[in-house]
Amino acid sequence: MPCAVFGASGYSGVELVWLLHNHPQFSLEYAFSSSAREDAEPIASLYPQLAGQLDVILQPWHSDLLSQLSQQVRVVFLALPHEASAELAPVLVNAGLVVFDLSGAFRLRDPSIHQQAYGFERAANIPETIAYGLAEWTTLAGTEQLIAVPGCYPTVTSLALKPVMSFIDGVPLVNAVSGVSGAGRKAASHTSFCEVSLSAYGVATHRHQPEIAQAIGHDVIFVPHLGNFKRGILATIYVPLQQGVSQASVDTAYEQAYSATPLIRLRQQPPAIRDVVGTAFCDIHAVVHQNHLIICAAIDNLLKGAAAQAVQLANQYFGCDSALGLQQRGGVV
Template sequence: MDKVKVAILGGSGYTAVELIKLLLRHPGAEIVAITSRQSEHIADLHPSLLGRLDLRCEPFDPDALKSKGTQVVFGCLPHGTSMESIPPLLERGMRVIDLSADYRLRDVKVYEQWYKETHHDQKNLAQAVYGLPEVYGDKIVGAKLVANPGCYPQTAILGLAPLVANKLIELTGIVIDSKSGVSGGGRTPKLSFHFPECNESVTAYAVGTHRHTPEIEQALSDVAGAPVSVIFTPHLMPMDRGIFSTIYATLTRAVTEAELVELYRSYFADKPFVRVRTNPPATKDTTGTNFLDVCVKVVRGKVLVLAAEDNLVRGASGVAVQNFNRVFGFDERTGLM
């Protein structure tokens, strides 16, 4: 089988370099182009790639990408920018796996409310598939446009999916308390990510206004078949990478912890990247992997879900490769185990 020819938009960021590393070991992928406003060799932008990939970043040009035989493009661009770049790629017959937020929310009004951007590509938004394989796997197969999920939402959605699917918790008042490493904020320098600002300090941010809230609610509502509302609060932690979410919900009936563990194991039995734990996970347990570790506990009539992932792999580039595998018919684990 010929390798799928791949291009990456926005090659200078953290998600791009993680994606490149994963694709270099994927037997069915060949990276033929990387775009960036910085016309440098990719190893100059990311020294870890020295001797592993001999490509120079080039300006974004859909026709040039098409001429290279590009079959799929991974978009590692900021929200607001992706929706301007993706339409010409789709028009030229290339598939797209977009790591931005531009195609995640089905309701344009919700997107514009939370992202403060006017959506300019409602046509393609209508055909986008939300790229969480454990929930929307069948729809991802063969999709032309996959909206890669956010990092925080994956811990919340997969952490809660077995409970909302079985109507075991109240669908309102769910509290999601999440912590993330500094790399979650991207590579562009910002004061809050400056070492003296974030080291030996923990802070909450975007309290009540974080843009991942409607994404979490949309997916959980799909799973539940009814509206779900959450209170989501993210925190910045003084570590490079990793996400840890502690989720609190109210049970609708008496259930034992052992029953819930069995429920989770059954629900994720055919999902190779979700590991159900009986003890709380740690972020280091998932570092550098595409695994999402989840633990469920019952405490005084409440259910607590604890979930951990690597925000750069499972939270972004790893699940993008997982989606790539589904789109092109590879085993879901290819290049990721």
Template structure:
């Protein structure tokens, strides 16, 4: 068994990681850390996450950041379910040791430190780790992930968007003069566990936010290789993302061409399901799947693709475990089906 720990075990993503890892056939979840001074320190996991009551005897431990280098030599894999700032500040101490690092924050996804500062609001100091970090979009970066020591797990919106976009962008099918338009709606869990009036279930009504400036825009653009117009929305439901992507294709592309590209890439990817009807969030909530369906108008050249994921699983925890499976030479779906 590969010894693992979670740093940041008290949040929603931490809970999903715990659920997966305590049942995984090849990983042993040995420690769950929370931040120093956290009210969740020294508590049974079942007291913090009642859905896990009776399923594990683990008790949270307060993290001493001065012991990060020692922790990185103790475990085979470390999952960082931490704020961007914490992942950034701790990466150097964790890197280059025994442990493979799976960072679920946005701290190491964008390769351009100037773009990072613009969208995340602080200067990136860990350029060495940044340059070596591998972007963990499991279905597209499998070979690089397998040999990586530090994996930047993609964001939830970028995961839903990129899985729908990349068969077309990689094939060179897009009309270069027309930006893809991405409209995506997430449940309130995407904002995290900390209470807020903005994301309170009673206060939420379907609403766009981060218009023409959301931090996931440059992430999507970097990894699909084209500019996009991305508009996220907050919906009054707990979990899941539905992304609808409209793109104009080059003249001469046919429905058969599109079908061939989607099937060519995803036929042997068990966590992506090519559907024969439009997916809905209920189809993927509490699963590690991404469901995709599309329709093409050959007269106008416009393609519409819908992608549905669980933001806490395929958009976070289960994708991190997919990456860990690849790093440790397991099938990508191990422990997720």
């Protein structure tokens, strides 16, 4: 299946490039850079660790390439800034391409909430139905034109909470810590290792809060944190429970939800970030304590939280095994 990646020079984009390059059913035909770079260049010039392994050429995108792209490619993955995706995705859809978008441009259904979260209006010419692709909880028909890939924090939080939503009595509290790669590749002092100290950010204002609430159908209190490590997310979630909910009931709910999902691992002890970095797994551990459920969940933000989930959805879209090409440990960044 011939594919193209837009935003291939960024962290999530290069992970997509590497996954598609090694995938048995997808063929990477084009890799476009994240910005209007002047000249084409080998991807190894930005990521020397790929030298001798991947000869993909990063090239700038120009609209006059659309006709050529639509004739040679079936699937496009967008790892672009939100507003860039909002502008480009409808153009690609109208050209007959299937688009998996990793930005937040199309995740939120309510236009007013989207405006508040992202600061720009939704495009008027988007498809009427946009699939929200939380992979383990989404069934794609293979006819959708545009699939919104969830954000990294909503992915780990929703996967942790959805099996136990019927037990909740109150508002869950989500504390989640992400590595600095979640801020993207562009250099900034606040994401420099010399500057980063474990700290909360976006308290009560982070755009992933309404996405989490939409995904689970329930309000949450969400507090993200930035840690001085490269990649991965660890979420600790505190859930008030209805009276009488037992550990056995919780365990059964998770088993029923995830026994047939190869990329979810139910753990007997709290996961560490090192357990999931470089993988497409989400690891979950849940304990009932004092009428609360404490859930610890971990993912790689660039893989399960972005590139690998997009490929997982594409697998599903085209009738492949959900985990095809995703069970090896790797990662570029």
